[in-house]
Amino acid sequence: xxxxxxxxxxxxxxxxxxxxxxxxxxxxEKAQGKLHDMRYEGSARRSQTYNKTIIDxxxxxxxxxxxxxxxxxVTLIASALGTILPQxxxxxxxxxxxxxxxxxxxxxxxxxYQLGFHNLYSSWWYLVLIASIGVSLVIxxxxxxxxxxxxxxxxxxxxxxxxxxxxxxxxxxxxxxVDETFEKVKENLKGKRYKIREEDGNILAExxxxxxxxxxxxxxxxxxxxxxxxxxxxxxxxxxxxxxxxEGETKLIPETDGQYYLENKEFTLxxxxxxxxxxAFSEAIENAGMVAKxxxxxxxLYKKVDDSVAGEEAKLEEVKEYDIRVNEPLKFEGFALxxxxxxxxxxxxMSFNLVKKSDNEPLGNLKIDLNEPEKKYDLGNGYSVxxxxxxxxxxxxxxxxxRTKSRVPNNPAFVFKMLTPDKPDGEISFVAIQxxxxxxxxxxxxxxxxxxxxxxxxxxxxxxxxxxxxFAVGGFxxxxxxxxxxxxxxxxxxxxxxxxEIWVSGHTNKNWHGLKREIGMILDGSGxxxxxxxxxxx
Amino acid sequence: MKKQRLIxxxxxxxxxxxxxxxxxxxxxTKDDNPEIEVGKKAPDFVLxxxxxxxxxxxxxxxxxxxxxxxxxxxxxxxxxxxxxxQQYQNxxxxxxxVLTVNVGEATVTVKEFxxxxxxxxxxxxxKNQEVLTAxxxxxxxxxxxxxxxxxxxxxxxxxxxxxxxxxxxxKEIKP
Numbered sequence: 001x002x003x004x005x006x007x008x009x010x011x012x013x014x015x016x017x018x019x020x021x022x023x024x025x026x027x028x029e030k031a032q033g034k035l036h037d038m039r040y041e042g043s044a045r046r047s048q049t050y051n052k053t054i055i056d057x058x059x060x061x062x063x064x065x066x067x068x069x070x071x072x073x074v075t076l077i078a079s080a081l082g083t084i085l086p087q088x089x090x091x092x093x094x095x096x097x098x099x100x101x102x103x104x105x106x107x108x109x110x111x112x113y114q115l116g117f118h119n120l121y122s123s124w125w126y127l128v129l130i131a132s133i134g135v136s137l138v139i140x141x142x143x144x145x146x147x148x149x150x151x152x153x154x155x156x157x158x159x160x161x162x163x164x165x166x167x168x169x170x171x172x173x174x175x176x177x178v179d180e181t182f183e184k185v186k187e188n189l190k191g192k193r194y195k196i197r198e199e200d201g202n203i204l205a206e207x208x209x210x211x212x213x214x215x216x217x218x219x220x221x222x223x224x225x226x227x228x229x230x231x232x233x234x235x236x237x238x239x240x241x242x243x244x245x246x247e248g249e250t251k252l253i254p255e256t257d258g259q260y261y262l263e264n265k266e267f268t269l270x271x272x273x274x275x276x277x278x279x280a281f282s283e284a285i286e287n288a289g290m291v292a293k294x295x296x297x298x299x300x301l302y303k304k305v306d307d308s309v310a311g312e313e314a315k316l317e318e319v320k321e322y323d324i325r326v327n328e329p330l331k332f333e334g335f336a337l338x339x340x341x342x343x344x345x346x347x348x349x350m351s352f353n354l355v356k357k358s359d360n361e362p363l364g365n366l367k368i369d370l371n372e373p374e375k376k377y378d379l380g381n382g383y384s385v386x387x388x389x390x391x392x393x394x395x396x397x398x399x400x401x402x403r404t405k406s407r408v409p410n411n412p413a414f415v416f417k418m419l420t421p422d423k424p425d426g427e428i429s430f431v432a433i434q435x436x437x438x439x440x441x442x443x444x445x446x447x448x449x450x451x452x453x454x455x456x457x458x459x460x461x462x463x464x465x466x467x468x469x470x471f472a473v474g475g476f477x478x479x480x481x482x483x484x485x486x487x488x489x490x491x492x493x494x495x496x497x498x499x500x501e502i503w504v505s506g507h508t509n510k511n512w513h514g515l516k517r518e519i520g521m522i523l524d525g526s527g528x529x530x531x532x533x534x535x536x537x538x
Numbered sequence: 539m540k541k542q543r544l545i546x547x548x549x550x551x552x553x554x555x556x557x558x559x560x561x562x563x564x565x566x567t568k569d570d571n572p573e574i575e576v577g578k579k580a581p582d583f584v585l586x587x588x589x590x591x592x593x594x595x596x597x598x599x600x601x602x603x604x605x606x607x608x609x610x611x612x613x614x615x616x617x618x619x620x621x622x623x624q625q626y627q628n629x630x631x632x633x634x635x636v637l638t639v640n641v642g643e644a645t646v647t648v649k650e651f652x653x654x655x656x657x658x659x660x661x662x663x664x665k666n667q668e669v670l671t672a673x674x675x676x677x678x679x680x681x682x683x684x685x686x687x688x689x690x691x692x693x694x695x696x697x698x699x700x701x702x703x704x705x706x707x708x709k710e711i712k713p
Contacts, residue, residue, distance in 0.1 A: 053544060055544060055547050055548050055551060056544075056547065058551060059547050059551065122565055124562055124565075124566075127558075127561060127562055127565060128558070128562070131557075131558040131561060131562075134554070134557075134558075135554045135558070138550070138554060139550070142550070227557075230557060230560075230561045233560075233561055233564030233565055234564065235564075251666060251667075252666065252667075252668050252671060254671050258668070258672065308584075309581070309582040309583050309584055309594075310581060310582070310583040310584075310668040310669045310671070310672040311583040311584050311585040311662075311664060311666070311668050311669045312583070312584040370644075371644065372644050372645065373644055373646050374646075375645070375646055375649070387646050388650070389646070389647070389650050390644055390646045390647045390650070391647070392643075392644065392647070393611070403610075403611060404610065404611045404643075404647065405611055406611055407609065407611070407641060407642060407643045407644070407647075
């Protein structure tokens with residue numbers, strides 16, 4: 001690929017529109033326009049010039065801003081589609097997702113499911129879209145920042161007449177009326193913090209070039225942000241799990257490699273009391289009914305100090321005691337335990353009295369631990385009760401047989417065998433909440449319900465996120481880039497002698513009004529006329 | 539110059555491509571517990587059966603181990619029990635130990651289930667769900683096949699639907 005040698009002697013890369021050095025137009029058709037297109041300084045964006053190999057073709061595809069914008073638009077639309085119906089992870093597990101979507105949302109739900117939108121944000125094509133935006137960001141930036149840097153670095157003080165003439169701000173003054181040394185002008189330029197370069201009595205004054213790098217700094221921030229998102233998939237970098245612990249229970253904290261245990265001493269749910277709390281809220285409390293004031297789990301964190309394996313009783317050492325509240329997680333070793341859920345009054349034990357139906361006289365009391373009932377309860381005096389079957393979460397299955405739905409005592413039911421001195425073979429009784437069945441005819445004895453005890457259960461989120469720093473740093477760089485591009489202006493003023501004339505041109509990347517005012521102040525009293533805005537003249 | 543540009547472009551595209559492919563791969567395997575994989579060492583555990591006898595997985599090194607997780611409320615678990623029971627003795631002869639782990643239900647409930655199905659193989663009870671957590675068990679049933687060196691050879695998710703399936707399993711872990 002041949003390079004382009006300008007008449008000023010500078011050798012430009014192929015595809016350059018305006019000579020990097022003197023600014024003359026290198027392309028004939030472009031020269032016809034009244035004003036130069038100063039985007040990227042008329043430098044050769046590499047993507048537009050080479051299109052030979054497959055690598056170049058891929059490169060050029062991603063280098064296109066048009067492609068980048070389309071990728072963003074498509075991603076936006078896809079992201080919006082994912083919010084129309086709840087995602088799979090948020091639907092109840094009462095039936096399969098396929099059935100659920102059709103059942104709840106009809107044909108649309110079915111289509112939604114079939115198209116895979118129920119799991120949109122982790123679908124391969126969505127990730128490919130996000131990744132393509134990342135690739136586009138990198139390549140677009142490289143493809144523009146390098147030539148722009150080159151062009152700004154190579155620019156000469158003395159620009160070609162055609163370049164100056166085609167700047168938006170341009171004016172010619174008769175040299176006779178002017179102080180030839182531009183001393184006053186230079187002083188003014190310095191006062192406005194311009195950097196001044198001189199060549200053969202011509203001047204290039206420039207400031208705020210820094211601003212031109214803003215978009216690229218911003219992109220660097222975005223890329224770091226995306227890397228952070230990518231790192232979430234790396235094992236161990238991001239953990240989001242859940243642990244349920246009953247009051248009084250000590251449990252292994254998942255994802256801690258079997259190292260940490262947590263004991264739940266007590267769960268508390270406090271509500272606002274219209275009598276005790278600020279009277280101003282009493283009406284609101286009355287309208288809303290119950291208003292939660294505090295969700296709190298009082299816990300003790302333990303660390304395992306022996307090398308016991310899973311299932312074995314571990315030797316634990318207390319690390320700390322803490323009261324976990326909403327937004328006040330317990331933190332240790334990069335982990336945080338958040339109060340996220342609770343279950344009040346889970347049954348923990350049930351008490352029964354064995355009574356003789358005829359006289360209702362209690363013959364003995366038994367208290368059954370619903371998480372671990374005993375096989376047999378001896379009540380003394382020859383009375384005892386055996387548990388034949390236990391269904392902690394009782395229901396009848398399709399065949400009408402009793403069964404349990406889970407190991408959680410939500411709805412306990414028992415098959416008791418009551419052994420008494422006058423019935424040594426025992427009487428069988430099926431007892432569930434508010435329900436007693438005597439399958440083998442009328443019994444003489446009965447298990448009479450005598451009370452329950454309950455415990456609360458805390459649901460804690462186990463969270464570890466080692467990627468947050470990437471988001472913080474990426475976000476900061478992103479904002480820095482935005483500020484850099486937005487609050488600084490890249491301004492250039494050229495002053496050139498041409499025979500008996502003084503030519504003045506001005507260019508800025510934004511805020512033309514500001515530049516015009518500034519030039520006005522700089523040229524004030526120098527005898528040089530203010531350049532005109534050629535765009536407004538038309 | 540031109541060659542250099544091609545190399546730079548190729549390198550950048552390769553790096554970006556690798557990052558994308560890794561992300562996709564990691565996304566599709568993120569639900570798997572990274573510690574529990576075919577080819578990795580099965581986490582050791584100690585559990586007690588209903589008679590109070592202790593079982594330590596590492597004690598079975600030198601033998602293959604079929605490790606099955608189940609619950610009484612899980613119908614597929616209940617359906618596969620007869621196959622496990624039938625194969626238990628054959629497996630024993632071949633040097634394979636069958637261990638089953640209940641998800642920590644009440645002893646009374648588990649005992650009743652064992653009696654009803656006349657199970658003779660060891661039934662361990664994972665009272666604190668520590669072994670379930672360590673093996674990332676979800677959903678039930680799930681069967682791990684561990685070879686004589688304690689390496690996981692196969693993970694069978696779901697029900698063992700017939701005898702042929704369980705016979706095949708033996709081949710994987712026969713010492």
